[in-house]
Amino acid sequence: MIVWVSKVRIKGIRGFNDETSLELGPTLNLLVGKNGAGKTSFLQAIEWCLTGKMKYMEGDEFSREDAIVNLFNPAGTGRVTLTLQTPKGELEVSRTRKRGKSTTRGSSPLLLKAGSKVLEDEEAEAQLEKTLGLPIDEISNSIYLHQAALRAILSDDPKERSRSIDKMLGMEEIRSLAEALSTKRNITKATKDLQARIETLKRDKVQFAIMTKENVERARKALITKGYSEDDLDLVRQVSLASTIVERSESLKRKFGFTGTIPEPPRADVVSVSRFVEDMDETLGSIDRRRTDSLQSIYKSKVKFEGLRDRLNQDSEEVRKLSESSATNIEMAEKLTAEERSLGDSVAEKTRVVSELNSAVSALIRAQDRVASIRSSESKLEASISRIEQAVGTEEAHDQMIAKQKEDLASLEGKLESLGSLEKLLDSAIDYLVESRVTKCPVCEQIISSDTVVGRIRSNMSTHLRGEIESLKNNKKAALSQIHTLETSLKELKGLHGQLQEEKSRETQALGNAEKEIGIKLEKDLDLLVQSKKEVLQSVEHEADQIREKLNQTSSQLRELRSELDRFSGAKNRLQATVTMAQKELESKSDEKMLLDELKEKTAETEQRENELEETTELDTLKGNLDNLGELNQFSKSEVELDRLEKEVPNATVLIDNLETRLTSLKDFEASLASIKEVLGDYEHKRASGVVESLESSFNQYFKSLDPHEHFKRVQVEVEESQPPLYSIRAIGKEQSTYITTRFSSAQMNAAALALFLAKNEKVAGEASTILLDDPTQSMDEAHKTAVCKSVTGLLKERQVILATQDEDVKRLTQDAPKGARIYEFSDWTVKGPTIS
Amino acid sequence: MGASSLPDKLDKLYDDLSGLLPNKQDKDLLKTLLSALREGDKDSVVEKMDEIIEDLVEEDQ
Numbered sequence: 001m002i003v004w005v006s007k008v009r010i011k012g013i014r015g016f017n018d019e020t021s022l023e024l025g026p027t028l029n030l031l032v033g034k035n036g037a038g039k040t041s042f043l044q045a046i047e048w049c050l051t052g053k054m055k056y057m058e059g060d061e062f063s064r065e066d067a068i069v070n071l072f073n074p075a076g077t078g079r080v081t082l083t084l085q086t087p088k089g090e091l092e093v094s095r096t097r098k099r100g101k102s103t104t105r106g107s108s109p110l111l112l113k114a115g116s117k118v119l120e121d122e123e124a125e126a127q128l129e130k131t132l133g134l135p136i137d138e139i140s141n142s143i144y145l146h147q148a149a150l151r152a153i154l155s156d157d158p159k160e161r162s163r164s165i166d167k168m169l170g171m172e173e174i175r176s177l178a179e180a181l182s183t184k185r186n187i188t189k190a191t192k193d194l195q196a197r198i199e200t201l202k203r204d205k206v207q208f209a210i211m212t213k214e215n216v217e218r219a220r221k222a223l224i225t226k227g228y229s230e231d232d233l234d235l236v237r238q239v240s241l242a243s244t245i246v247e248r249s250e251s252l253k254r255k256f257g258f259t260g261t262i263p264e265p266p267r268a269d270v271v272s273v274s275r276f277v278e279d280m281d282e283t284l285g286s287i288d289r290r291r292t293d294s295l296q297s298i299y300k301s302k303v304k305f306e307g308l309r310d311r312l313n314q315d316s317e318e319v320r321k322l323s324e325s326s327a328t329n330i331e332m333a334e335k336l337t338a339e340e341r342s343l344g345d346s347v348a349e350k351t352r353v354v355s356e357l358n359s360a361v362s363a364l365i366r367a368q369d370r371v372a373s374i375r376s377s378e379s380k381l382e383a384s385i386s387r388i389e390q391a392v393g394t395e396e397a398h399d400q401m402i403a404k405q406k407e408d409l410a411s412l413e414g415k416l417e418s419l420g421s422l423e424k425l426l427d428s429a430i431d432y433l434v435e436s437r438v439t440k441c442p443v444c445e446q447i448i449s450s451d452t453v454v455g456r457i458r459s460n461m462s463t464h465l466r467g468e469i470e471s472l473k474n475n476k477k478a479a480l481s482q483i484h485t486l487e488t489s490l491k492e493l494k495g496l497h498g499q500l501q502e503e504k505s506r507e508t509q510a511l512g513n514a515e516k517e518i519g520i521k522l523e524k525d526l527d528l529l530v531q532s533k534k535e536v537l538q539s540v541e542h543e544a545d546q547i548r549e550k551l552n553q554t555s556s557q558l559r560e561l562r563s564e565l566d567r568f569s570g571a572k573n574r575l576q577a578t579v580t581m582a583q584k585e586l587e588s589k590s591d592e593k594m595l596l597d598e599l600k601e602k603t604a605e606t607e608q609r610e611n612e613l614e615e616t617t618e619l620d621t622l623k624g625n626l627d628n629l630g631e632l633n634q635f636s637k638s639e640v641e642l643d644r645l646e647k648e649v650p651n652a653t654v655l656i657d658n659l660e661t662r663l664t665s666l667k668d669f670e671a672s673l674a675s676i677k678e679v680l681g682d683y684e685h686k687r688a689s690g691v692v693e694s695l696e697s698s699f700n701q702y703f704k705s706l707d708p709h710e711h712f713k714r715v716q717v718e719v720e721e722s723q724p725p726l727y728s729i730r731a732i733g734k735e736q737s738t739y740i741t742t743r744f745s746s747a748q749m750n751a752a753a754l755a756l757f758l759a760k761n762e763k764v765a766g767e768a769s770t771i772l773l774d775d776p777t778q779s780m781d782e783a784h785k786t787a788v789c790k791s792v793t794g795l796l797k798e799r800q801v802i803l804a805t806q807d808e809d810v811k812r813l814t815q816d817a818p819k820g821a822r823i824y825e826f827s828d829w830t831v832k833g834p835t836i837s
Numbered sequence: 838m839g840a841s842s843l844p845d846k847l848d849k850l851y852d853d854l855s856g857l858l859p860n861k862q863d864k865d866l867l868k869t870l871l872s873a874l875r876e877g878d879k880d881s882v883v884e885k886m887d888e889i890i891e892d893l894v895e896e897d898q
Contacts, residue, residue, distance in 0.1 A: 135842030173846050176874055180882035190894045662893045669889060672863040676870070679857040 002767040003132055004800035005046065006085045012070045012078035013048065013097075014041035016833040022824065026085070027796040028817040031804040033826030038834030039804035040147065042826075043772045046802070047144050049080035049095045050128070052108055055140040056148035062104040069099035072831040086131055086767075089115065093128060133766025141168055142764045144772040145757045153753040156741060162727045165717070168760055169691045174684050178724035181677045187670045194663045198656055205652035209645035216638045223635055228628075235268045235636060241629050242266050242276050248622050249283065256291040256613070270636045277630045284623055288616075295613040302606040308582045309599040312592055315575035322568035333561040336554055343551040350544035357537040360518050364530045367514030371526060374507040381500040388493050395497075398490040402483055409479040416472045419465060426461055430454050681723040688725050692717040695759045702755035705794065706787045708748040712738070715752055729756075747780040754788065758795070771795065773803045777810055789813035796821075847871050 004026050011019035015038040022042075031039045044054050048068060057067055069078040076099035084091040097108040112124035119127050125136050134142055152164030166175045223233065231237050243265040250262055262283060266276035392398060433450045440447050515521060575592070582588075582595045590598060696716065703715045712731035720726040729740045729752055740749050754776050761771060773792070777785045789810060792801055796818055803810070811823060828835040841849070851871050855864045873885035 129842070135845070137843045138841070170841070170846070173843060173874060174850060176879040177850070177870065177882060180870070180874075180879045180886070183883050183886075185886055185890060187890060190890050193894050666890070666893045668862055669866065669893070672866040673886070675858055675863045676854065676867050679854055683854055683857065 002769050003084055003086045004769050005082050005802070006090075007081075007083035008042070008046060009081040009094075010042070010045045010079075012073035012075065013045045013068060013080055014038075014070060015829060016041060016045065017070045017072050018832045020833055020836060022836065023822075024800070024802065025820040025822045026800050027819075028792070028814055028821035029800070029802045030811060030814060030821070030823045031802065031826060032808065032811055032823060033806060033834070035806055037806075037826035037829050038836075039806075039826050040774055041834075043144065043146075043774055043802065043804055045080045046082060046770075046772060047140055048108075049082050049093060049110075050132075051136050051139045052095060052110065052125075053137075053140070054104070055144070056146050057104050064102055065104070066100040066102070067104045068108075069097055070833075073099070084131070091131060093124070132768040134764070134768055138170055138764065139768070141170055142761055142766075143768055143770055145754065145774060145776065147774045147778075149757070150750060150753050150774075150776070150778075153756070154741075154746065154749045158726045158728065161741075162725065165727045165756070166688075166724075168757060169688070169695075170760075170764065171684075171688060171691065174680070174687065175724045178677075178680055178684055181673060181680065182723065185673075187666060191663065191666055191670075194659055194666065198659045198663070201652050201656050201659070205645070205648055209642070209649050212638065212642045212645055216635075216642050219635050219638055223631070228632065232632060233635060235270070235273065238273050238629055238632050238636065239266055239268050241625065241632075242273065242280075245280060245622060245625050245629065248618065248625075249280070249287070252287055252619055252622065255618075256287055257294060258287045258290045260286055270633065270640045273629070273633045274637060277626060277633055280626055281630070284619065284626060288619060291613055291616070291619070295610065298606050298610050298613060302603060302610060304585065305599050305603045305606065308578065308585060309596060309603065311578045312575075312582060312596055312599070315571060315578050316592055318571040319568075319575050322564070322571050326565065326568050329561050329564050333558060333565065336558040336561065340551065340554045340558055343547055343554060346547045347544060347551055350540060350547060353540050354537065354544055357533060357540060361530065361533045361537055363514055363517045364526065364533060367510055367517075368526050368530055370510040371507055374503050374510065378500060378503045378507070381496050381503065385493060385496045385500070388489060388496070392486070392489050392493075395490060395493055398486055398493070402486045402490070405479050405483045405486065409476060409483070412472055412476045412479065416469065416476065419469050419472065423461065423465055423469070426457060426465070430457055433457075677723065684723070685719060685721055685725050688719045688727070692719055692727075695756070695763065698759035698762050699756055702758045702791065703752060705791045706751040706755055706784070708751035708784055708787065709744065711736075715740070715755070717756070745779075747784045750776070750779060751784060751788065754791075758791075769798060770800045770802065773801060775805055775807075776803065777805060777807055782809070785809055786813055793817050844875060847875050 005024055006026075007021065007023050009019060009021045010016040031042060033039055048054050054068060069076060077096065078099070079094060079096040081092060081094035084093065092113040094111045094113075095108050096111070100106050109121050110124040110128070112119040112127050114127070129135055132139065140146075149164055149168065152160050153168070155161045155164070163172070163175060166172050220233065224230070246262055246265050252258070253260075253262060260283065263276055263279040266272040393401070433454050437450050439450070511526075514526075579592050579595060582592075582599060583590070586595065586598050586602065588595065588598055699717070700714055704713065707713075709731065711733045714732040716730050716732060716737075718728050718730055720728065730737050731740045731744065731752075740752050744752065754773075758771075765771075776792075777788050780788065785807065790813075792803065793814060793816055795801055814821065825837045826834045827837070851868060854867055858864050858867065869889075870882050870885060873881045
């Protein structure tokens with residue numbers, strides 16, 4: 001037992017918020033508790049204090065937040081202090097960390113106390129390395145079997161497994177370099193880019209200079225052909241030409257009333273002349289625009305003066321003409337107005353009469369219609385009366401016939417009464433005969449049978465008497481019917497007479513009403529009267545029409561006269577308006593005749609100015625001169641450009657050489673990478689094989705002690721030739737061998753991984769006797785757990801083991817541990833940290 | 838076999854590999870890459886290689 005941890009104090013790290021202090025024993029220290037109780041945090045705290053890192057906290061999320069300092073710690077500060085027991089006495093190391101804003105990475109200062117000696121940072125780390133006999137960055141791999149390391153060694157992914165084994169074997173830096181070299185770099189694209197740029201430079205700079213030289217020569221010849229002299233191509237001559245243009249422009253400026261500034265003559269350089277050409281071109285454009293604006297304004301004035309002159313002439317002439325007839329027209333208009341008024345009165349009178357006649361005729365027609373309607377009813381009534389009288393007779397004839405019928409009826413009733421009496425008498429005789437039962441006729445005394453006599457009487461009565469009575473009754477009924485018919489007819493006749501009388505009365509009344517309405521006595525025949533009134537009406541209407549026609553003619557004449565007078569008045573107003581306008585325009589108070597002369601004079605003046613402004617020969621010549629200067633300047637510019645390009649050609653050549661050098665360097669770089677990769681491949685394989693070979697014996701010893709498999713009793717790490725190399729663990733039996741990943745259970749593979757870790761630890765642990773094991777029995781059955789616990793117990797002679805487990809069996813199985821073994825129960829984790837008992 | 842610190846391991850790696858490399862240029866590159874690894878990790882080496890390529894093709898040189 002050389003160096004071991006006797007006390008751990010943790011505050012604000014991982015799952016520990018409040019300060020927790022734990023005394024550890026030199027042999028077995030069992031941390032038991034459920035998942036998430038804080039056991040792994042405890043082991044990580046020890047790892048972090050010793051190394052400044054938590055080895056398996058890597059990946060993107062860990063670089064985004066600080067996973068070391070406790071999340072709930074109010075101060076955001078964490079600290080772990082370990083007390084180490086060494087052959088030279090007690091040593092205290094502590095590491096403190098302020099929560100980083102966004103990463104788990106970054107260093108935290110280490111403090112080491114040895115008695116009164118206090119060391120910090122690098123000195124402290126150097127002293128710790130010396131004490132443990134281990135480099136700081138190898139501590140994790142050597143003493144701490146992390147769950148993540150176990151998972152990675154058991155992984156199906158050969159790359160992940162190999163990376164983890166490399167880490168465990170302390171060869172991760174070689175793998176990192178190999179992996180970096182295997183990452184594809186886009187050197188081909190970079191090479192193509194450089195080659196393209198070299199080609200572009202060659203084409204654009206060198207060839208362009210040659211082409212420009214040819215173009216300049218062509219341009220020179222073209223200018224000479226056009227008539228320019230060699231001297232004209234000189235810049236001094238161009239400046240002289242520019243000065244001439246400036247002088248002439250000043251003259252034009254005055255001529256066209258331009259108010260802007262004329263550019264100064266240029267200096268004798270291409271850029272200055274070029275700018276002058278541009279500025280002067282713009283100035284000449286402005287002068288020309290000023291000229292056209294003035295021309296337009298002058299033209300407008302001229303048109304205005306001409307227009308005023310024409311209008312003045314026209315208006316004066318019109319007024320003169322109209323004024324000649326105006327007196328006669330006024331007199332005539334007054335006469336016609338009087339006549340129009342008189343005719344208007346006549347028309348009104350006639351209209352009134354026509355209206356009255358129309359009313360009378362309408363009333364007569366209405367009366368006529370009413371009388372005709374009544375007379376039609378009367379005719380119908382008279383026809384009915386006539387029909388009845390022809391069929392039956394007059395009312396008197398009706399009365400006579402009814403009286404006659406009533407007499408006949410009385411006679412018939414008398415006869416019927418007599419016959420009735422006779423019938424009764426006979427019935428009495430019969431009754432007597434029946435009662436008396438006569439056997440002999442009282443008259444002839446003949447023997448008779450009463451029944452026979454009765455039968456005969458009854459037969460005669462039935463045949464004669466009753467026949468006569470029935471006949472009389474029928475006659476009576478007929479007489480009564482005739483009387484009724486006659487009375488009905490008489491009633492109807494009387495009714496018709498009554499109605500006829502009523503219609504006559506209505507007719508009389510209708511005529512009376514019409515008389516009242518029209519106001520004349522209707523003595524004449526109504527139809528004749530209507531006809532007569534209509535004729536009068538037509539006559540009056542005709543007269544009214546004639547008067548109206550006359551009135552229209554008069555009104556028409558009057559309108560014409562008034563229109564003529566209005567024209568005269570309008571013409572006078574227009575003339576006055578034109579005079580006012582002309583006075584205003586000319587700022588004159590002259591009369592119309594004087595104004596005409598003044599307008600003529602003004603028109604002549606504007607025509608003269610117009611002619612001046614239309615004259616552009618001088619301006620066109622100046623523009624031509626400027627174009628020539630521009631052409632010459634363009635040539636000078638191309639000469640300057642050629643000069644620049646010719647100067648650039650050597651630069652371009654240097655640049656091309658530089659790019660070609662870089663291209664060579666890039667190719668060399670690619671070749672060097674390939675060389676390094678090649679030698680690294682061989683080297684890595686040999687190193688890995690050597691390390692694996694050196695561990696083989698120890699690896700198998702631990703594997704044998706764990707004894708996880710019935711058949712396969714040996715294990716061997718194989719290194720496959722690839723870059724970086726791939727590790728596989730093979731299990732070997734008496735005759736067969738197999739990859740443990742293909743046939744071993746998780747527990748068996750766990751045991752193999754634990755054996756490999758312990759072999760490595762044995763080789764490299766140096767002075768550090770502490771081993772941190774995080775759940776080494778996961779997925780194991782009773783037999784495997786027993787084997788692991790037995791092996792761990794075996795280690796305790798030389799090692800301090802801090803073993804975290806959630807498996808209660810481990811507690812039981814390690815009861816044979818040497819004296820001093822300690823068991824800590826982790827439970828009830830809260831934001832303050834775990835409860836440890 | 839004893840454990841070594843990372844700087845020691847990288848020095849040893851350089852010594853071992855440079856003996857196998859044919860020319861100085863390769864050795865220099867190896868030194869550069871191992872320096873990057875010493876300062877960081879695998880990604881630092883990748884970044885270094887990208888930086889070298891970028892320097893060689895950069896426009897404004």
